[in-house]
Amino acid sequence: MILKNKKGDKIISVYWFFVLFIVTAAIVYMVLSFYGEPFDVREVEADILTNKVARCLSHAGYLESNVLTGNFRENFLEECGFNFKTENVYGWGAMGQYYVEINFSDFLTKKQNSPAIKKGNEELKIFCGQKGKTMPVCIKRSFYVLDKNQGKKQYQIDILSIVRKTEKNVQ
Amino acid sequence: MEIKNKRGNILTQNIIFIILNLVFLSILVVFLFTKMAGAAVLEEKYAKQIALILDSAEEGMAINLTMEDAIRVANKENQDLNKIIIVQDNIVTVKLREKGGYSYSFFNDLVDDVDFTIYPDTTSIPIKRFIIYVGK
Numbered sequence: 649m650i651l652k653n654k655k656g657d658k659i660i661s662v663y664w665f666f667v668l669f670i671v672t673a674a675i676v677y678m679v680l681s682f683y684g685e686p687f688d689v690r691e692v693e694a695d696i697l698t699n700k701v702a703r704c705l706s707h708a709g710y711l712e713s714n715v716l717t718g719n720f721r722e723n724f725l726e727e728c729g730f731n732f733k734t735e736n737v738y739g740w741g742a743m744g745q746y747y748v749e750i751n752f753s754d755f756l757t758k759k760q761n762s763p764a765i766k767k768g769n770e771e772l773k774i775f776c777g778q779k780g781k782t783m784p785v786c787i788k789r790s791f792y793v794l795d796k797n798q799g800k801k802q803y804q805i806d807i808l809s810i811v812r813k814t815e816k817n818v819q
Numbered sequence: 820m821e822i823k824n825k826r827g828n829i830l831t832q833n834i835i836f837i838i839l840n841l842v843f844l845s846i847l848v849v850f851l852f853t854k855m856a857g858a859a860v861l862e863e864k865y866a867k868q869i870a871l872i873l874d875s876a877e878e879g880m881a882i883n884l885t886m887e888d889a890i891r892v893a894n895k896e897n898q899d900l901n902k903i904i905i906v907q908d909n910i911v912t913v914k915l916r917e918k919g920g921y922s923y924s925f926f927n928d929l930v931d932d933v934d935f936t937i938y939p940d941t942t943s944i945p946i947k948r949f950i951i952y953v954g955k
Contacts, residue, residue: 730926731909735924
């Protein structure tokens with residue numbers, strides 16, 4: 649009877665260590681997969697980019713006076729204080745990691761009023777709408793502004809912001 | 820005599836069993852903490868966090884960023900606190916150890932001679948924070 653009990657104890661010990669090993673392996677796996685993955689900040693980055701663009705185009709609900717000029721369209725990055733250069737890794741130097749597209753349309757007729765502002769790597773646009781975490785992050789926002797220069801004409805501005813930077817944000 | 824031996828065996832076995840369990844769990848906890856506070860993880864975390872702060876920063880702002888864990892690691896690695904965060908052009912690099920460092924770019928390009936200055940906040944000893952100042 650005593651011998652049987654002893655064997656039972658030993659079996660329980662081995663079983664206990666087996667369970668402990670399984671639990672440890674699971675925790676180690678979870679920790680490694682969590683901390684091994686890079687932090688994905690692209691959505692926040694694209695959000696900030698969109699906000700910055702919106703702040704550059706309008707103030708207190710009114711369109712900035714020079715926004716619809718050709719000069720502003722051409723020098724958009726300098727005018728709004730953007731620098732789309734990135735670190736030269738993973739071949740990022742050759743292809744841009746950002747893209748911004750701004751469309752101005754009449755709020756009532758929805759007809760496009762002036763040519764769109766397009767800056768950055770336009771090729772990224774084709775990935776928008778595709779699923780998968782390795783795809784660039786696309787954020788589209790619209791807002792409504794009044795143009796003081798044209799008798800408070802109403803505009804709808806659509807901003808599309810895309811951030812790629814896949815290699816540093818997704819594994 | 821036999822009974823005493825048996826009891827002694829059971830006690831020793833139990834103690835060994837408990838010690839082994841404790842050793843096992845301690846190793847697990849140490850592993851968890853090393854992973855959580857690893858220099859590489861902190862470098863990436865702060866490089867990206869600072870890049871996002873710089874992206875949304877505007878002229879005249881002074882931002883306090885608590886980096887206690889990173890400063891602890893940098894001190895252990897004998898790194899100069901004035902050199903652990905480097906902003907060059909539009910790339911921020913956090914370097915907490917000799918062989919290491921993580922860089923991340925930001926798109927906010929300030930105009931009119933406005934620049935980003937990042938330095939340790941020496942008003943509290945030991946140093947816990949960094950100040951990000953946006954100005955001329």
